[in-house]
Structure formats: C-alpha cells, structure tokens
Amino acid sequence: VELSLRMLAKARRKAVAAGHENAYLLAADARALPFSDCCFHVVYSAYTLDLLTLDDVSVALAEFRRVLKPDGRLVLVNMSKEHPWRLGWFERCYRAMPASWVAYLLGGCRPVVLDGLVRQAQFCGVQREFVRNIIPSEIVVARKPFGGSPEGSD
Numbered sequence: 001v002e003l004s005l006r007m008l009a010k011a012r013r014k015a016v017a018a019g020h021e022n023a024y025l026l027a028a029d030a031r032a033l034p035f036s037d038c039c040f041h042v043v044y045s046a047y048t049l050d051l052l053t054l055d056d057v058s059v060a061l062a063e064f065r066r067v068l069k070p071d072g073r074l075v076l077v078n079m080s081k082e083h084p085w086r087l088g089w090f091e092r093c094y095r096a097m098p099a100s101w102v103a104y105l106l107g108g109c110r111p112v113v114l115d116g117l118v119r120q121a122q123f124c125g126v127q128r129e130f131v132r133n134i135i136p137s138e139i140v141v142a143r144k145p146f147g148g149s150p151e152g153s154d
Helices: 005-017 054-067 089-096 099-106 115-120
Strands: 040-046 068-079 124-131 137-143
Touching (some): 054 068, 054 115, 115 137
C-alpha cells in the first residue's frame, strides 16, 4: 500500500524488474485501509508513520489492528530517537522550521517514538529496538491479542 502514485509506480517498476510478478501493489491511505477486518497475518510499515501527525498515527495504528488477524504481527520501522524526552538536532530543526518548508527540506518526517502509542492502540508484546545510524530509527514489533483486550497478553 502506498499513498503516493509516483512512489507506487516506482515500486511496481522495481517489482517487475526483480521478477516479482505476484506482488499486489495498491494506492491507498494507511489511515483508511481498503481491506476487510482480520485479513492479514502481518502488517509491515516502514518510514510512513513518522510523516503523520500523532493523531493520524493513532488512526493508522487502529487500522493496522483492524486488518490484522488475532495474534497477527505488527512491524514498524520509523525515523526515531533513542530517548523520548530528549530533543535531537533534527527534531529541533523540524520544530523551528515553518511547516511549509518541512516537506522540502526535511522530507516531511521527524523522529517518533511509537512503542507507547502501539500499546495505547491495544497491541501486546510490544518491543522496541533503537538503531543508531545515519537516519536514527526504531523497530517496533507487537501483536494483536487473541481477545479484545491486550491485558495480561504481554
């Protein structure tokens, strides 16, 4: 699923060039997925949620939970920071910059720390790994509980 038609076309070209003829690529918004409830074993999202407002992140996480089967896995990779309370240089630039410049100069993204929001979205077994690299990132892995509530499911 990709929102940008240009990125979707690029992904299609790459998939065909790599011989992946069974790839199904769809233009859609992570905040309103065009899939039925409980239809996927895994939802993987890379460098998407760091582009959204925190309110929209919560909407996307609810959609991910909706389309996952019980005990389905959620895997998120995002631009992040090691400590949630500490502002890094990139985040300072993001906050100081006029909103109209952010998309052009910073790609529209900013560091996010999502493990707390993933728990609030009622996922269980939430694990976060911080990866220090050129683009500091996090990998968050969780699962949808079998029942309706994650209580006692960790």
